[in-house]
Amino acid sequence: MSDPVSTSPSPSPSSPAFDPAPGRLAFQRGDWPGVRDAFTPAAVEGRADAAAVAMLAWACHRLGDDQAADDFSVQALAMDGADLRVLLVRGDLLTARGAKREANLYYRAVVARGESASGLSPDLVEGVARARAIQMRLVSAMSDHLREELRRSGYVEGRSSARFTHALDIATGRRQPYFQQPQAFFFPELPNTQFFPRDMFPWLDRVEAATDDMTRELEAVLAEDAGFSPYLQTVPNLPSRTDYPLVDSMDWSTCFLWKDGAETPNAARCPQTMAALSDAPLCRVSARSPQVMFSQLKAGAHILPHTGFVNTRLICHVPLIVPQGCNFRVGNEVRSWERGKAWVFDDTIEHEAINTSRQTRVVLIFDIWRPELTEEERVLVGALLETLDAYSPTIRTWE
The missing domain is CATH 2.60.120.330 (B-lactam Antibiotic, Isopenicillin N Synthase; Chain)
Incomplete structure (x- = not known):
């Protein structure tokens, strides 16, 4: 199907008012065909809100129609880049394509937003937990792959450069970077070293x-x-x-x-x-x-x-x-x-x-x-x- 973001028309004055209730009820029941039928016309015509388009993308993905899920998730993302459902769908779609590094960015966003949010629906609570588990697996797999390739280049953990190992841990998500944050006076161009040799x-x-x-x-x-x-x-x-x-x-x-x-x-x-x-x-x-x-x-x-x-x-x-x-x-x-x-x-x-x-x-x-x-x-x-x-x-x- 065509890209909803670029081709969906703006709602006209004669367009019927959008009623999300039937689609939401279908979503709560796990009736994915019902969600698709309820939300697709409004999404294509540009009448649906971001939450509805995100649910539609989710339903299409569950039905195995990843092309529609991709189109509608892009549309929902443009409307609300913080919607947890669309972030989850984007992560799942990218994982299915083998774009694991890009998928990890979406799962990371889900975890960062979801773990600090309150009042999440049960499906999102499960989704945040799933994103956390997937993110950890992706980070571990990427780290193992990088370390295996680096071993072929002569890297030996524990013996090679400690600074490089620190950089590798940050690149693979094992550790986060920290920087100097003096409260009173900052002198520039000094090494950002935690513990000194x-x-x-x-x-x-x-x-x-x-x-x-x-x-x-x-x-x-x-x-x-x-x-x-x-x-x-x-x-x-x-x-x-x-x-x-x-x-x-x-x-x-x-x-x-x-x-x-x-x-x-x-x-x-x-x-x-x-x-x-x-x-x-x-x-x-x-x-x-x-x-x-x-x-x-x-x-x-x-x-x-x-x-x-x-x-x-x-x-x-x-x-x-x-x-x-x-x-x-x-x-x-x-x-x-x-x-x-x-x-x-x-x-x-x-x-x-x-x-x-x-x-x-x-x-x-x-x-x-x-x-x-x-x-x-x-x-x-x-x-x-x-x-x-x-x-x-x-x-x-x-x-």
């Missing part, structure tokens, strides 16, 4: 070697139970996340050795910890940085996804007290802390932490300059941020 930071050897000494100092502070305070605190005259359960809560608390660029009395109580950081390129911005702290996350606590303030620094974690069941996500990579094994990450990429154990987790955290910045750039960034702060009546801590 450990061998980029040889000075961390000394930090890790001091794990036992740092843990002893931490335990002494914990025993006194006076050095820690809630990490997120209500600030008078500034917006506060009153709905966030960790605001003013000791479930996520810190003991600062350096805070907002100034040494605290706690630093003197932890000389071995401070000595271990003597070679670290700590980020230095007046009234801002460095930040050096013991971060405590109690059993069951969940730090919700968030991003940091500036992308000119990186954050270092050195795990000191880490029970099993403590996980940390940066972008699309999830890791578990291991005592004494440091990592470095970009906190302007969305990240979160959770402690599913029954014990407290404590990590040493400090910030360093990004290694890509030259000495001149570090000086200028510091001057820029300090000047911006001079115009701010209330300085907000870099969380």
Whole structure:
């Protein structure tokens, strides 16, 4: 049949009013010939609405008339590109033709729209679940096919480029991409790296070697139970996340050795910890940085996804007290802390932490300059941020 989108006439004043009720009742009964008979004249004449044309395309597909289903689904899509039924039909038709990659786009749209929608009819509830299952199969099949072809080109998972594997996972839908989203200051042309290679930071050897000494100092502070305070605190005259359960809560608390660029009395109580950081390129911005702290996350606590303030620094974690069941996500990579094994990450990429154990987790955290910045750039960034702060009546801590 001809393309309804380009050839369907506009309804004339003499055309009978369109009554969708008979076709909808037939659709609810699964009477596909009844749906076709009820909706086809109005669809061809341009009197039917998008929902009716979508049902017609669905019925034609169920009757095996894929040419009509294709024509009417194109017509319905032009009228309402978000109609779940027409998206499902388009995905099914493309799958039948072997256009699996294109079909996956439609199934993905069905899942994205359908899983957040409420009040769906039973057929659409089933359709969304089916789209999710098909999408997962398509992604898996495409991924397997790509990996097999890549193996012939020399790709070995686990040994070949980690960056390429990351790109492959994003291309096949295994992982989604995340990008830097600093809340206060963005420095362009810096790599969008989630976790940085450990061998980029040889000075961390000394930090890790001091794990036992740092843990002893931490335990002494914990025993006194006076050095820690809630990490997120209500600030008078500034917006506060009153709905966030960790605001003013000791479930996520810190003991600062350096805070907002100034040494605290706690630093003197932890000389071995401070000595271990003597070679670290700590980020230095007046009234801002460095930040050096013991971060405590109690059993069951969940730090919700968030991003940091500036992308000119990186954050270092050195795990000191880490029970099993403590996980940390940066972008699309999830890791578990291991005592004494440091990592470095970009906190302007969305990240979160959770402690599913029954014990407290404590990590040493400090910030360093990004290694890509030259000495001149570090000086200028510091001057820029300090000047911006001079115009701010209330300085907000870099969380």
